[in-house]
Amino acid sequence: MKPVTIEGLxxxxxxxxxxxxxxxxSKGLISKISKPKxxxxxxxTFGDDCLIFPGFGDVHIxxxxxxxxxxVYKEEYKTAADAALHGGVVHVSxxxxxxxxxxxxxxxxxxxxxxxxxNHSVSILNYLGIDSKTKPLGKPGEHFYKLYFGKSVxxxxxxxxxxxxxxxxxxxxxxxxxxxxxxPVVQAHASGKTHTQRRPLECVNxxxxxxxxxxxxxxxxAKLCHWSIGGTSFKMIAAARKRGANIVLEVSPLHLxxxxxxxxxxxxxxxxxxxxxxxxxxxxxxDLIKGLKNGFIQFLATDHAPHTEEEKFSxxxxxxxxxxGKNNKEISEIIKKKDRKLFLDTCCENNHxxxxxxxxxxxxxxxxxxxxxxxxxxxxxxxxxxxxxxxNPHLKRQFPKQNFGKGFGEIKKGFVGSLTVLNxxxxxxxxxxxxxxxxxxxxxxxxxxxxxxEAVFIRGKRI
Numbered sequence: 001m002k003p004v005t006i007e008g009l010x011x012x013x014x015x016x017x018x019x020x021x022x023x024x025x026s027k028g029l030i031s032k033i034s035k036p037k038x039x040x041x042x043x044x045t046f047g048d049d050c051l052i053f054p055g056f057g058d059v060h061i062x063x064x065x066x067x068x069x070x071x072v073y074k075e076e077y078k079t080a081a082d083a084a085l086h087g088g089v090v091h092v093s094x095x096x097x098x099x100x101x102x103x104x105x106x107x108x109x110x111x112x113x114x115x116x117x118x119n120h121s122v123s124i125l126n127y128l129g130i131d132s133k134t135k136p137l138g139k140p141g142e143h144f145y146k147l148y149f150g151k152s153v154x155x156x157x158x159x160x161x162x163x164x165x166x167x168x169x170x171x172x173x174x175x176x177x178x179x180x181x182x183x184p185v186v187q188a189h190a191s192g193k194t195h196t197q198r199r200p201l202e203c204v205n206x207x208x209x210x211x212x213x214x215x216x217x218x219x220x221x222a223k224l225c226h227w228s229i230g231g232t233s234f235k236m237i238a239a240a241r242k243r244g245a246n247i248v249l250e251v252s253p254l255h256l257x258x259x260x261x262x263x264x265x266x267x268x269x270x271x272x273x274x275x276x277x278x279x280x281x282x283x284x285x286x287d288l289i290k291g292l293k294n295g296f297i298q299f300l301a302t303d304h305a306p307h308t309e310e311e312k313f314s315x316x317x318x319x320x321x322x323x324x325g326k327n328n329k330e331i332s333e334i335i336k337k338k339d340r341k342l343f344l345d346t347c348c349e350n351n352h353x354x355x356x357x358x359x360x361x362x363x364x365x366x367x368x369x370x371x372x373x374x375x376x377x378x379x380x381x382x383x384x385x386x387x388x389x390x391x392n393p394h395l396k397r398q399f400p401k402q403n404f405g406k407g408f409g410e411i412k413k414g415f416v417g418s419l420t421v422l423n424x425x426x427x428x429x430x431x432x433x434x435x436x437x438x439x440x441x442x443x444x445x446x447x448x449x450x451x452x453x454e455a456v457f458i459r460g461k462r463i
């Protein structure tokens with residue numbers, strides 16, 4: 001491939017947007033950043049309505065595929081990667097809680113071979129799972145791990161603080177991402193009417209109280225996943241950081257866009273936004289937005305968790321005998337017309353947790369900029385720079401035959417020439433027919449977002 005030149009406003013985490021020409025060499029790496037010259041015609045030129053970001057990265061997705069094939073009806077590596085590309089995301093990291101959990105060398109090798117066979121333009125990395133039976137597959141820094149402190153989806157669960165202590169003693173100084181919901185608190189609230197009542201903020205705070213001292217004790221390089229609350233939790237995390245704890249945070253689009261004031265107004269929203277951990281009151285959503293903006297939270301990470309609509313309406317299965325031949329979604333529509341209260345009450349019951357978000361990643365970034373005054377630097381930091389820092393140390397091990405140079409996350413010489421271009425003046429209405437995820441629905445369906453994806457480049461090639 002001949003060198004490619006891309007001209008426009010460059011958006012990075014460490015300076016305001018500036019006009020420049022990015023040259024990407026034949027290896028797909030950035031070879032030069034220069035000022036535009038009069039009379040020069042770049043291969044691709046973008047006007048002032050657009051911002052050129054380092055390629056976005058999502059460090060928390062569920063691709064569903066494994067050697068059992070049991071969940072590929074929801075998603076597989078190809079459709080997840082297609083959805084990522086559609087959402088302006090050039091690299092993703094897949095969680096290990098598949099039907100056959102990714103906990104050992106054999107499972108890890110299967111997934112790396114599958115990714116290599118697929119050879120998708122989106123770079124897919126893999127987490128390793130942790131439970132009471134696992135042990136590290138190498139020295140600190142060689143892999144990144146996921147530990148479920150509290151039950152979510154799948155069989156990888158650590159329930160109590162004493163077993164967590166024993167497990168983490170084997171993972172000193174390793175990179176571990178944590179799902180934090182203390183299971184005894186969840187179980188104590190199992191009869192709650194809504195998902196927020198069944199998974200109250202106390203389950204996160206109690207889990208955090210147990211986890212933080214262990215992160216410090218074993219010098220874990222910790223990432224706390226899909227953080228759902230502010231308030232007391234922020235104070236605890238800030239205090240731990242001040243003591244020297246290495247802790248970073250993710251926040252999901254779902255927790256930035258929704259809160260309980262919305263589900264109170266329209267309980268049917270639960271069929272779209274039920275997630276572990278649950279959305280909380282508006283003040284927590286405000287804290288999360290503020291935390292992402294000021295850098296207290298480092299990552300915009302989707303927790304892309306595709307379930308079919310049939311699964312999202314699973315509480316309606318109890319009416320199946322009354323409506324033979326109808327699926328859950330169809331039953332819900334019938335009941336909605338006959339008995340709206342029964343419909344809304346059933347929507348509040350425990351359905352499947354999780355929602356697909358990869359297709360709309362970049363659109364959420366434009367929403368943050370337009371609706372919450374995020375700067376280009378804020379978006380570059382949370383959507384590109386920190387995701388790049390997270391995956392870059394692992395690229396050579398997970399992609400031994402590919403050259404990523406200095407990796408992802410910055411538009412500077414030597415980094416990968418994969419870029420995400422946003423148009424902040426062109427609005428986008430989310431339409432299910434445009435989605436690439438296999439489950440073909442979005443919590444944002446029908447919503448007009450304030451920007452759009454103008455282009456995505458993979459190693460200099462416009463996709």
